[in-house]
Amino acid sequence: MEQETRPFVSRFSVEAAFALFTALFGAVIIYGALEFNVGWGDIGPEAGYFPFRVGILITLASLVNLACVVFRHSAPAAGVFLTQEQMRRVVAFAIPVVVLVGVTAVLGLYVAMALYLLFMVGLVGRHRIRVTIAVAISTPVILFVLFEYVFLTPLLKGPLERWLGWY
Amino acid sequence: MRKIIAVLIFAAMLLPIAAIAADWQPARPVEFVVASGAGGGTDIFARTVQSIVLKHKLMAQPIVVLNKGGGSGAEGFVYVKSATADPHKLVFGTNNEWMLPLVAKVGWKYDELTPVAAMAFDEFLLWTRPNAPWKSASEYVADAKKRPGDMRMGGSQSKDTDEVLTRMIEKASGIKVMYVPFKSGGEAAVQLAGGHIDSNTNNPAENIGQWKGGQGTPLCVFSKTRLPAGPKVTATMGWSDIPTCKEQGIPIEEYKMPRDVFLPGGVAEGVLAFYAQMFKKVSETPEWAEYIAKTSQSSQYMAPADLKAFIKADEERGRKLFEEQGWLVK
Amino acid sequence: MFENLPLLMNGFAIAVSPYNIMLMIVGVFLGILVGVLPGLGAPNGVTLLMPLTFGMNPVSAIILLTSMYWGALYGGSTTSILFNIPGEPSSVATTFDGYPMAKAGRATEALTTAFMSSGFGALFGVVMVTILSSWATGFALKFSPVEYFSVFMLAFGSFVAFGGGSPIKTVVSLGLGLAWAGIGMDTVSGSMRLTYGFTELSRGINLLVVVIGLYGIAELCQTMQESVGSMEPVASKLSPREVFRAALAMPRYWIALLRSACIGLWMGITPGGPTAATFMSYGVGRRFSKAGARFGTGHPEGLVSSEVADQAAGSAAMLPMLALGLPSSATAAVLLGGLMIWGVTPGPTLFAERPDFVWGLIASMYVSNLVCVIMALTTVPLFAAVLRVPFSITGPLIVIVCLVGAWTVGSNMTDIWMVLAFGAIGYFMSRLHYPVAPLVLAMVLGDRTEDAFRQSMILAKGSIWVFWSNPLAGTIITVALLCFALPGFTALWRLASRRR
Numbered sequence: 001m002e003q004e005t006r007p008f009v010s011r012f013s014v015e016a017a018f019a020l021f022t023a024l025f026g027a028v029i030i031y032g033a034l035e036f037n038v039g040w041g042d043i044g045p046e047a048g049y050f051p052f053r054v055g056i057l058i059t060l061a062s063l064v065n066l067a068c069v070v071f072r073h074s075a076p077a078a079g080v081f082l083t084q085e086q087m088r089r090v091v092a093f094a095i096p097v098v099v100l101v102g103v104t105a106v107l108g109l110y111v112a113m114a115l116y117l118l119f120m121v122g123l124v125g126r127h128r129i130r131v132t133i134a135v136a137i138s139t140p141v142i143l144f145v146l147f148e149y150v151f152l153t154p155l156l157k158g159p160l161e162r163w164l165g166w167y
Numbered sequence: 168m169r170k171i172i173a174v175l176i177f178a179a180m181l182l183p184i185a186a187i188a189a190d191w192q193p194a195r196p197v198e199f200v201v202a203s204g205a206g207g208g209t210d211i212f213a214r215t216v217q218s219i220v221l222k223h224k225l226m227a228q229p230i231v232v233l234n235k236g237g238g239s240g241a242e243g244f245v246y247v248k249s250a251t252a253d254p255h256k257l258v259f260g261t262n263n264e265w266m267l268p269l270v271a272k273v274g275w276k277y278d279e280l281t282p283v284a285a286m287a288f289d290e291f292l293l294w295t296r297p298n299a300p301w302k303s304a305s306e307y308v309a310d311a312k313k314r315p316g317d318m319r320m321g322g323s324q325s326k327d328t329d330e331v332l333t334r335m336i337e338k339a340s341g342i343k344v345m346y347v348p349f350k351s352g353g354e355a356a357v358q359l360a361g362g363h364i365d366s367n368t369n370n371p372a373e374n375i376g377q378w379k380g381g382q383g384t385p386l387c388v389f390s391k392t393r394l395p396a397g398p399k400v401t402a403t404m405g406w407s408d409i410p411t412c413k414e415q416g417i418p419i420e421e422y423k424m425p426r427d428v429f430l431p432g433g434v435a436e437g438v439l440a441f442y443a444q445m446f447k448k449v450s451e452t453p454e455w456a457e458y459i460a461k462t463s464q465s466s467q468y469m470a471p472a473d474l475k476a477f478i479k480a481d482e483e484r485g486r487k488l489f490e491e492q493g494w495l496v497k
Numbered sequence: 498m499f500e501n502l503p504l505l506m507n508g509f510a511i512a513v514s515p516y517n518i519m520l521m522i523v524g525v526f527l528g529i530l531v532g533v534l535p536g537l538g539a540p541n542g543v544t545l546l547m548p549l550t551f552g553m554n555p556v557s558a559i560i561l562l563t564s565m566y567w568g569a570l571y572g573g574s575t576t577s578i579l580f581n582i583p584g585e586p587s588s589v590a591t592t593f594d595g596y597p598m599a600k601a602g603r604a605t606e607a608l609t610t611a612f613m614s615s616g617f618g619a620l621f622g623v624v625m626v627t628i629l630s631s632w633a634t635g636f637a638l639k640f641s642p643v644e645y646f647s648v649f650m651l652a653f654g655s656f657v658a659f660g661g662g663s664p665i666k667t668v669v670s671l672g673l674g675l676a677w678a679g680i681g682m683d684t685v686s687g688s689m690r691l692t693y694g695f696t697e698l699s700r701g702i703n704l705l706v707v708v709i710g711l712y713g714i715a716e717l718c719q720t721m722q723e724s725v726g727s728m729e730p731v732a733s734k735l736s737p738r739e740v741f742r743a744a745l746a747m748p749r750y751w752i753a754l755l756r757s758a759c760i761g762l763w764m765g766i767t768p769g770g771p772t773a774a775t776f777m778s779y780g781v782g783r784r785f786s787k788a789g790a791r792f793g794t795g796h797p798e799g800l801v802s803s804e805v806a807d808q809a810a811g812s813a814a815m816l817p818m819l820a821l822g823l824p825s826s827a828t829a830a831v832l833l834g835g836l837m838i839w840g841v842t843p844g845p846t847l848f849a850e851r852p853d854f855v856w857g858l859i860a861s862m863y864v865s866n867l868v869c870v871i872m873a874l875t876t877v878p879l880f881a882a883v884l885r886v887p888f889s890i891t892g893p894l895i896v897i898v899c900l901v902g903a904w905t906v907g908s909n910m911t912d913i914w915m916v917l918a919f920g921a922i923g924y925f926m927s928r929l930h931y932p933v934a935p936l937v938l939a940m941v942l943g944d945r946t947e948d949a950f951r952q953s954m955i956l957a958k959g960s961i962w963v964f965w966s967n968p969l970a971g972t973i974i975t976v977a978l979l980c981f982a983l984p985g986f987t988a989l990w991r992l993a994s995r996r997r
Binding site: 011014015018022025026029032033035036040042043044045046047048050051054055057058061062064065068081082086089090092093094097098100101104105109113116117120121124125126127131135139143146147151152153154155156 | 531534537541542545665666668669672673675676679683685686688690691692693714717718721722723887889890892893894896897900901904905908910913914917921925926928929931947950951953954955958959
């Protein structure tokens, strides 16, 4: 129970970090817009006019946000953003998803999703073997038939499909 | 006699090579990548070809059509370019394959793709709004001369075919107009119908609906000769009644946009030969003739070598014009 | 007003044949299927069916394809409500109240309400199309970039200004959306903007990729973070009687139904498009409805607002498409391409030239939407039952549906990575109470608004007063600006009355 409530990161730091992130993003937009003319030409606004101002808008609004968080330390900024237990759960969800995408790039969507489902349903979800196998096999097969044959929209394929002669 | 024998032997030696070349067949589904959004002129072109190939069974493998129209078609060309030597990906486009790299930072150079065939050329006309004071192209030009920068000309996209033609008209007839870029030719047609712009340079298919309904009139066609006569479009006029722009005193010989197909770079000779042959067969079907007639384009098949030469010449012409306009991207 | 009636009857005679009814059923079924799979969606589905219709007669062909379109709109709402994944951009606003309802165990009620609202919106749209056909096209012709800009500003004003939450965070969210919408080819100058030399960015950022990440993936992260107890499925009553009860409750929302239908009709004809219509209708509802304060917490009226407007706009948009050749949604653009192939030229004379086609289509819209409602309602218990499957199975499946959806948008690996990135951004945004909806609206309308503004400036040679140069544009833009100013006024008024 103690682990359940022990704070991992405060709301204050995340608010500040996200405001910094958006401010940085705004700066990147300003930089990108500067490649073009940002003024008002003789036929109205130039290509960089709006992106430049949008960038400034984002940066300024983010800095105001940051100031609110830092100086006022107002009520919403107080408290806990994630407890250790919550952090553990989010990470346990996010890492397999990132791995899934990484594996997809190499093995293709069908194989990657079968492996991911085996892992998530079987090992993490602790379902019975029969259920796990049924889900992990039927999902790619159903999607394969739907996308490759019914909708003629090929999904990303990998070495296994090539070896079997499906492109 | 010996000469003839030598030629015969030489020909006999070539035969197997030709046979091998002609023998190449797609081994898996072929992707038709469309370098425009769904519903655009290029999309209809690709889908018509698809339907003809299916109907006449010109290819054993199925066809998958993918729309990749992001960035004015850049998405489609980049996609096919990065599939070097893949014989199962074709991209359908227009002259944007070699014009776009001149004016925007994109991920391919025009000679990195292999030209396969040009199948048709789309015409351009000068259209004017309903109830316009000018009744002919020469009156239009005369009026535009009086008030430089006031005549509103609409077109699809910026620094693309329509604006290029507009700048050519300006140069050729010594006028200055106000060019307004829209997302598509269809939008330019509706703006013309509403009288928000004075003129546009749409293709026949983009403006025929408005013409029929009296919401836009063609002034002249940018072609060497008048368009072929067909059934009357309005009560009094058909395509062949439209004068050429040259007749009307706008000295532009001809302006057309090809409908063409490309393979990725580095494909084998036989692959190119197979597709070139297939598209030639497509262009000889009655369905193709029907498509051409419906969209009022001119059918003209161009083999890979001809198309390559055409592109090279056209690219140089474009480069010169763009340089004058200051459009070339560094 | 009634001169179109005989034409419509004639249309029914053409559209209502056993063969065409069968096509409607097939179309609606396939539509619901593609609508449920995000990424595939209506435009893709219609594109895929297109080759099959080349040999058909045009009336049957368009009946099949439009039925698929209607079906996909219904299917798109299903995933929005059950999993917070909008199958179509136009069902983003459906998630605002639909998903909280489903989470509270009211999935059956939510789905039924959504489908009934869709049916009402579509019917309203078609009736108006029947009555207004000749007037509306003339009206739509009045729209130059100046009027477009005004309409877009009105959509922004009515949604953003009526929203709650921190104003500064709303600005950040809007800004992010506008910036993302600006990436890629710029129509007015023809240059590639904000691509930083990455070829991948030159095609722009697809709205669906953003939406799948911000809603689908981000919501999964949120659910995962809560305690194990909340991961257990919330059973919803599945009996057909529950469906019936929810359907009977519809007349209670008659004000919302009519209000949203009118907004949808307006956005369909002008043509701002269905997605913008849903946001505008939701925003107006939140401001002017008695239940407005409870919007976003799972109130059926919020659901009604977005669904009715979506369908009303979708059907009304058929009018500018046929009469002007002007598509106001991605699907309409595909249908337009089809028309050319079947030899039907859209334009002002189409109504006079091919009355069989036009009125056959309009008549089929009455019938196929009825088919849609019936078929969609029968699927309600089935879909609601999906929520009974343990979350440890549906969770991973939703992840896969999101990734597959991201892939089908552009057959591109980058899109899949981007979905993850947007998922992370969406997670932080919603945990930190940044409103996400203004971002989506900004992405929908951002570059169109900028284009319209710059086109107006070219036409007016740089004079900003062009927006007040005629009564139509002037009225719309003034109302839009008032919308933006309204929150300021109410705050001042409150301050003043408190002092007193």
